[in-house]
Amino acid sequence: MSDDNSEIDGSDEVEIDGTSGFSTNFEKTDLDNEESNQGLFDDLLSGEPIFENKEVLRPSYTPHELPHRSDQINKMATILVAALRGETPSNILIYGKTGTGKTASAKFVSKELESTSQKYSVPCDVEYINCEVTDTQYRVLAQLANKFIEKNEERIDARVADLESLLEALDEYEADLEAREREAAESTDLADDQTASDPFDFVSDDPPESISDDSSGDDSSLESGGSPPERKGSSDPADRSSPTDETDQGAGDDTDRTDGDSTDRRAGDGTGDASAGDSSTHPSDHPLESTSFEDREAIEAEIDELEADKESFEEVPMTGWPTDRVYSVFFDAVDYDERVVVIMLDEIDKLVEKSGDDTLYNLSRMNSELENSRVSIIGISNDLKFTDFLDPRVKSSLGEEEIVFPPYDANQLRDILEHRSDVAFQGGALSDDVIPLCAAFAAQEHGDARRALDLLRTAGELAERSQAETIVEDHVRQAQDKIELDRVVEVVRTLPTQSKLVLFSIILLEKNGVHSINTGEVFNIYKRLCEEIDADVLTQRRVTDLISELDMLGIVNAVVVSKGRYGRTKEISLSVPLEETEAVLLSDSRLSDIDDIQPFVQARFEN
Numbered sequence: 001m002s003d004d005n006s007e008i009d010g011s012d013e014v015e016i017d018g019t020s021g022f023s024t025n026f027e028k029t030d031l032d033n034e035e036s037n038q039g040l041f042d043d044l045l046s047g048e049p050i051f052e053n054k055e056v057l058r059p060s061y062t063p064h065e066l067p068h069r070s071d072q073i074n075k076m077a078t079i080l081v082a083a084l085r086g087e088t089p090s091n092i093l094i095y096g097k098t099g100t101g102k103t104a105s106a107k108f109v110s111k112e113l114e115s116t117s118q119k120y121s122v123p124c125d126v127e128y129i130n131c132e133v134t135d136t137q138y139r140v141l142a143q144l145a146n147k148f149i150e151k152n153e154e155r156i157d158a159r160v161a162d163l164e165s166l167l168e169a170l171d172e173y174e175a176d177l178e179a180r181e182r183e184a185a186e187s188t189d190l191a192d193d194q195t196a197s198d199p200f201d202f203v204s205d206d207p208p209e210s211i212s213d214d215s216s217g218d219d220s221s222l223e224s225g226g227s228p229p230e231r232k233g234s235s236d237p238a239d240r241s242s243p244t245d246e247t248d249q250g251a252g253d254d255t256d257r258t259d260g261d262s263t264d265r266r267a268g269d270g271t272g273d274a275s276a277g278d279s280s281t282h283p284s285d286h287p288l289e290s291t292s293f294e295d296r297e298a299i300e301a302e303i304d305e306l307e308a309d310k311e312s313f314e315e316v317p318m319t320g321w322p323t324d325r326v327y328s329v330f331f332d333a334v335d336y337d338e339r340v341v342v343i344m345l346d347e348i349d350k351l352v353e354k355s356g357d358d359t360l361y362n363l364s365r366m367n368s369e370l371e372n373s374r375v376s377i378i379g380i381s382n383d384l385k386f387t388d389f390l391d392p393r394v395k396s397s398l399g400e401e402e403i404v405f406p407p408y409d410a411n412q413l414r415d416i417l418e419h420r421s422d423v424a425f426q427g428g429a430l431s432d433d434v435i436p437l438c439a440a441f442a443a444q445e446h447g448d449a450r451r452a453l454d455l456l457r458t459a460g461e462l463a464e465r466s467q468a469e470t471i472v473e474d475h476v477r478q479a480q481d482k483i484e485l486d487r488v489v490e491v492v493r494t495l496p497t498q499s500k501l502v503l504f505s506i507i508l509l510e511k512n513g514v515h516s517i518n519t520g521e522v523f524n525i526y527k528r529l530c531e532e533i534d535a536d537v538l539t540q541r542r543v544t545d546l547i548s549e550l551d552m553l554g555i556v557n558a559v560v561v562s563k564g565r566y567g568r569t570k571e572i573s574l575s576v577p578l579e580e581t582e583a584v585l586l587s588d589s590r591l592s593d594i595d596d597i598q599p600f601v602q603a604r605f606e607n
């Protein structure tokens with residue numbers, strides 16, 4: 001193993017150490033490669049780059065500006081501002097077709113909300129969940145529970161760090177005080193040696209106030225590092241460490257009362273006396289003065305409690321627990337701290353479709369049980385009708401506020417593209433008609449900004465590949481075809497096997513010159529294909545349904561035509577490129593078993 005490493009790591013060592021010809025060959029091949037570089041990439045690199053920053057055109061990029069969405073953004077902000085006032089914002093339902101900026105706007109607003117909440121120290125958390133990926137109640141609750149546990153742990157860590165700093169400050173304060181007292185005591189001894197033989201005579205004769213008064217004027221000399229003339233005052237508290245009645249004064253007294261350590265008690269007494277008037281023994285404000293802690297033990301107890309809380313948090317596994325247990329962990333995690341929580345459920349219709357409205361029901365009734373926190377929900381959907389499937393209570397609670405994102409028109413899409421293209425492309429890389437054409441194509445679809453951005457990026461990539469210096473109209477048209485084909489390939493690839501068989505039947509008929517294909521013809525071929533690959537044969541009625549689904553996906557076109565007294569029938573034709581679609585179907589391992597398809601079709605026509 002070490003030999004292998006040496007070969008890879010250091011070429012010089014290989015030649016010295018290597019006993020086999022292999023290592024030398026390895027080295028040689030490397031060099032050969034360098035010499036025989038055929039410029040595979042050089043040609044591609046030599047062209048003028050079209051893009052300045054391609055990432056800006058990708059869907060993952062979050063734009064800083066969202067033109068033509070200020071109304072929706074302002075409305076969201078007006079509703080969510082309640083969270084910054086510590087109130088519960090109304091739940092919001094956001095509707096709009098795909099690519100109309102719903103997610104981008106909601107994320108923009110939530111980022112602003114979180115940063116403003118930090119600015120004003122108002123606890124507010126926003127959690128985003130994409131329900132297309134996280135599509136069951138268990139997963140949604142588990143993901144939320146784990147996110148809040150993580151947040152709680154972060155808060156605990158931050159709090160413990162603060163408390164530890166407070167303890168350190170207290171240590172320093174006490175050590176400082178002790179040092180001053182020791183110094184003062186030594187000075188007092190010195191002074192007493194000169195004036196009296198019994199230091200305690202001096203203390204008992206002079207009331208502390210007068211000592212403090214005497215010494216307070218000398219602060220400056222202490223600070224400037226000179227020998228502290230106020231030493232008499234400073235020494236006093238140390239000397240009076242035994243009388244407990246005198247420890248009742250000042251902020252530091254609390255510490256002293258519960259602290260068993262005599263040094264601390266002495267130091268604390270000093271604090272007490274100092275705060276009562278003697279600033280000479282008072283290096284700074286007592287660290288606990290503006291806190292709610294009475295003493296060191298109270299801080300330590302809170303640290304212990306926080307650590308114990310952290311220990312008790314149990315992360316939810318992604319499967320395996322009963323749902324009510326997951327809910328209860330999630331509930332406790334949310335309620336652990338006082339805060340407003342905004343839960344953003346993107347593609348909320350997918351969650352309802354897959355697993356009903358239980359999750360939404362549970363989330364929407366949480367507020368009546370939470371003690372410390374409040375929850376508000378933002379649901380995002382491109383299906384306007386999904387609320388029909390909701391329990392009326394959930395429906396009314398979730399739809400307290402509704403915000404509609406209308407499709408963009410061509411002019412708006414043009415603005416959006418122009419904003420992005422400034423950053424995305426090199427100057428002069430775009431010819432004038434490119435952006436208007438991308439905008440027009442995307443507006444024809446359904447005002448989809450994602451599609452417009454995809455078109456622009458793909459057009460740029462095609463131009464780059466053909467080593468063109470500028471992107472022109474033709475690149476946009478090619479991009480449109482490519483995106484459409486990619487979509488078809490993806491849709492066909494992910495069809496269930498039965499739908500693939502139905503589609504394959506239609507392709508076989510078209511390939512053999514059959515036009516105006518009817519359902520019966522499709523069904524006959526379909527049956528034979530099923531037999532060939534040993535698949536279940538569905539009824540003709542089911543096959544008719546599958547044809548309708550293919551129609552809805554835009555893969556086939558099925559029109560109902562009237563045949564007079566023979567009734568009505570469906571005429572089916574393929575709406576996607578035949579060869580590419582066939583290739584995708586044959587890449588499915590089950591369908592690829594059908595190697596000689598021709599006889600089937602012929603057999604059918606011979607029947």
Ligand SMILES: Nc1ncnc2c1ncn2[C@@H]1O[C@H](COP(=O)(O)OP(=O)(O)OP(=O)(O)O)[C@@H](O)[C@H]1O
Pocket residue numbers: 058059060061062063065066067068069096097098099100101102103104105381382416449450453
């Ligand atoms: N007003 C806008 N300005 C700039 N970019 C935008 C704007 N609206 C949408 N986009 C961009 O378009 C793409 C799609 O937007 P977004 O994901 O927000 O759409 P959506 O409405 O949530 O779509 P879906 O319902 O499919 O999730 C993103 O890349 C987004 O940055």
